[in-house]
Amino acid sequence: MYRFILRRIGQSIVVLFIVSVLVFSMMRWIPGDPVVVLLGDEYSPEAHARLQQQLGLDKPIVIQYLIWIRNIFQGDFGYSYINHTPVSSLLYDAMLPTLSLVIGTLIVGVLIALPSGMLAAVKRDSPLDYFSMGFAIVGYSMPSFWKGILLIWLFAVTLRWFPSMGYVHPWESPGEGLWRLALPSLTLGTFFAGLVARITRSSLLEVLEQDYIKAARAKGVRQMALVYKHALRNALIPVITVIGLQFGTLLGGAVLTETVFNIPGMGRLTVTAIFNREYHVVQGAVLIGVVFVIVVNLLVDIAYAFLNPKIRY
Template sequence: MSVYLARRFVSLTLSLIVASFVVFFLLEIVPGDPASFMLGLNATPEAAANLRQALGLEGPPIERYFVWVLGLLQGEFGISYAYKVPVADLVADRLWVSLPLAIYALTLSTLIAFPVGIIAAAKRNSPADLGIMGATQLGVAVPNFWFAMLLVLFFAVTLRWFSAGGFPGWDEGFWISMKALTLPAIALALPQASILARVMRSSLLDTLSEDYVRSARAKGLSRRQALWRHALRNALIPVLTIIGLQFSFLLAGAIIIENVFFLPGLGRLVFQAITSRDLIVVKSVVMILVFAVILVTFIVDITYAIADPRLRRAR
């Protein structure tokens, strides 16, 4: 187990190093000068040069790369060009919106998908299975931003149960803040739940056709007993993979939903930073999201080893 985890840790660390290199140098070749953008069209070359020096944009790229990485390791993300505040403060404020939203949406998605996928697998080719597969196909096909607008029209405009957007802040109370995140979480969760339910059904059906499950059935276990005692745990490996990918997507890819509901999250921060050429914010936020993806991948790998003892014994 320790050897397996050590190898995964080394692999993920190398992935993080490569990702930092790619993120930095891709943004280096993006056309446009942040200093000129900030000063406007009438800026003199001398003023632009002075601002570039103040922002730390002068010097060889490889030197600035190592300065940037060292700052990341020390928790120093630099100063935002546009907001004139430390990037760490911006990220901290926005993370307390995006992270609870991602966890909320992933929890809803899992709670919906697991029983739905198990029921569909247990009642294969029945009307319930066909109805579930049809509903999940619709959930995959419908864009989440369109579904978000339907939720706003029905629950916010017509019924007035929720607000149409905005975030009051955690200082206003936990339940008030969670209520503000409910519609965005549902809009994010339902398409992901459709994908996860289909993967759960497919994985369970594949596992139920394995020899050891047929042997268990031959010894007298019913289909339901074989599913719960033997098939379910072994079917979790691809499901855990999808859950890990979904959390990464929900944390990093909720830009459209955050803009629909006017949520001050990381996705909206990146969008605003790109439009204002605030590259230090873009680089820092993207690296934080990359780190979150790699950390989730590492946690999923640990879960693999717990769910499948063969991985713990593998050399």
């Protein structure tokens, strides 16, 4: 088990290196010059050269990359020349709202997906099955920005149950923070639940057709005990895989949801930084996002061993 974890950590380091090289290179390939963004339309060649030297953009790209990596290992993600703030502070302030939204989305999605997927599998080809899968398809296929606008119109404007937009840290004001996260989490959570519910149904149906389940049923084991004690544990392995893979999708999909609900998260920060050609902000945001995705997928792999001990070997 420990050897497996160490091997995965080694693979993760290689992935981080490749991603850092790609992001660093692509930011310099896209059109636009951060020096021009700072100086405006009217500038002299001397001012351009002087500012380029101050930002370290006059050095070869390989030297720039090595300097950036060295600073990353020292905890220095660079400096935002638009906000006049260290990039680490911007990333910290933006990551907390995004993580709150993603965690809320995972909770909402799992609470919707697992019961509906299990009921659809147990009540196969029944009206409940058709309703659950129809809801899953609608939730998964509807664009998140459109779904968010509909939820704002229904629950914030018409019924006035929830605030339409804004963000408050849940640890500063738990009630207000969770209240404001309800609609954004429901927006992304129904998308997430749509996929997980379908995977749960198909995986549970496959397990219920196994010989050991048929033998247990022949011995008189009740249906609920058959599902919860014998079938669900094995059926959860592909479900957990999808949840881990969808974590990265949720980080990317949070961009539109954060824009609709005016949440100051990583999505808005990254998009704004791309338009302003802030290399350090984009590189740091992508690198932090990749680290979170790698850690979540490592935890998913470790969870396999607890769900099915045979996987440990």
